[in-house]
Amino acid sequence: MSVSGNEEEAADRRSLHERIAADLRDEIMSGDLEPGVSLPSTVRLKERFGASNATVQKALHLLKEERLVIGRAGASVTVRDHRQRTMRPASYMAPAASGEPYRWLTEASRSGARAHSALVEVAEAVPPTDVADALGLRRGEAAALRRQVLSIDGEPAELVASYYPLEIARETAITGQRRIPGGTPTLLASLGYPPRLSVDRVSARVATQEQYRLLGLPGDLPVLRTLRVVFSDHDRPIEATVMVKAGHLYEVQYEFSSGSA
Numbered sequence: 001m002s003v004s005g006n007e008e009e010a011a012d013r014r015s016l017h018e019r020i021a022a023d024l025r026d027e028i029m030s031g032d033l034e035p036g037v038s039l040p041s042t043v044r045l046k047e048r049f050g051a052s053n054a055t056v057q058k059a060l061h062l063l064k065e066e067r068l069v070i071g072r073a074g075a076s077v078t079v080r081d082h083r084q085r086t087m088r089p090a091s092y093m094a095p096a097a098s099g100e101p102y103r104w105l106t107e108a109s110r111s112g113a114r115a116h117s118a119l120v121e122v123a124e125a126v127p128p129t130d131v132a133d134a135l136g137l138r139r140g141e142a143a144a145l146r147r148q149v150l151s152i153d154g155e156p157a158e159l160v161a162s163y164y165p166l167e168i169a170r171e172t173a174i175t176g177q178r179r180i181p182g183g184t185p186t187l188l189a190s191l192g193y194p195p196r197l198s199v200d201r202v203s204a205r206v207a208t209q210e211q212y213r214l215l216g217l218p219g220d221l222p223v224l225r226t227l228r229v230v231f232s233d234h235d236r237p238i239e240a241t242v243m244v245k246a247g248h249l250y251e252v253q254y255e256f257s258s259g260s261a
Contacts, residue, residue, distance in 0.1 A: 020049050020059035025248065028068050028079055038076040039069060065218035066248055067155075113152045121147040122177050127163045127240070134229040134240040135165055143240075144169035146184070149214060156215050157250065162241040168193060184239065185230075193232040195239075200254075201227045204247055211244050222247040 012019060027033045040048070045056045060077055063069045071077030125145040127137070135143060143163040150158040162184065164174055173180050173187055180187050185195050204222040207215070211223055224247045230239040 016049070016051055017055045017058035017062065020045070020051060020056065021062040023049075024059065024063060025066070025068060028063075029248065029251075033079050035079050035081040038078050039071075041076075062219060066221065067218070068248065114154065116151045116154075117179065118149045118151070119146065119177070119179055120149055121145065122175060124166065124175075125163075128242070130227055131163050131240045131242065134227065135163060135237050137165070142166065144174050146174065158243055158245040159211060159214055160241060160243050162239055164239055165237075168238060188230075188232070188238055193236070193238045195230050196233060197231040197235075199229045199231070202252060207244075215244070215246055217246060224250065224252065226252070 014022070024033070024039065033039065039045070039060070042053060042056050045051070045059075046053060049056070051059075060069065060071070064071070064077075068080060069077050070080050123145050124142045126132070126140055127135070127143050127145070129139075132139065132141065132143075137143060144166055146162045146164075148160045148162075149156055150160060164184075168188075168191065169175055172191065174184060188195060203225050205225050206220065207217055207223045211217070215223070217223075223244050226241075226243040228239075228241045228243065229237055230241075232238045
């Protein structure tokens with residue numbers, strides 16, 4: 001069944017330049033427009049979308065602010081080389097070997113990127129309700145909190161807020177104002193709580209004010225929020241972490257093998 005132009009406009013209430021940017025963004029993120037490739041000329045984009053020159057330029061401006069393309073008025077606009085990065089959570093779940101950095105830093109560096117973590121807060125705090133439920137805490141009960149900002153090539157990549165039951169974390173390096181060699185998985189294993197199972201819940205959300213500011217987001221784009229719960233022996237939850245990253249710059253890859261019945 002055909003859909004009339006009026007019905008199409010009613011279904012998508014975004015301005016035309018936002019819709020143009022959305023279509024081009026999808027082609028960039030899916031690889032149809034590869035890194036280093038020039039976008040179609042303004043003339044071709046005007047014809048394709050039935051838009052004015054000013055509208056096309058506004059769409060391209062959005063993509064430039066999102067760090068997906070680079071170029072200037074009157075010149076060709078090209079897809080940036082470091083478009084959407086793939087994050088593989090399973091690769092940095094296990095504890096790091098003695099003397100090695102946190103696995104997130106190691107894995108991010110494998111592609112030649114400069115990875116950095118900055119510890120911004122260590123405190124006792126009441127976690128969000130979903131985190132408290134995951135850790136089996138009572139309403140209003142505090143947990144040990146460690147907040148970090150992870151960066152790649154000097155740009156903020158991920159906000160990380162990790163919570164730990166106080167009976168595990170107190171009087172350990174978890175509550176210290178310093179980074180932990182090898183990361184908390186290594187420390188927890190040394191304390192007798194080896195990570196055995198990690199369960200992720202991933203959702204797309206509109207960024208909060210703090211997330212918008214810390215991630216340097218260019219507009220009203222979604223973020224990927226992951227709630228990761230780590231279990232040790234006897235299914236005991238030992239860590240619950242909320243990770244937030246820009247949805248238009250990062251994707252999350254999980255690998256599964258088919259099991260026998």
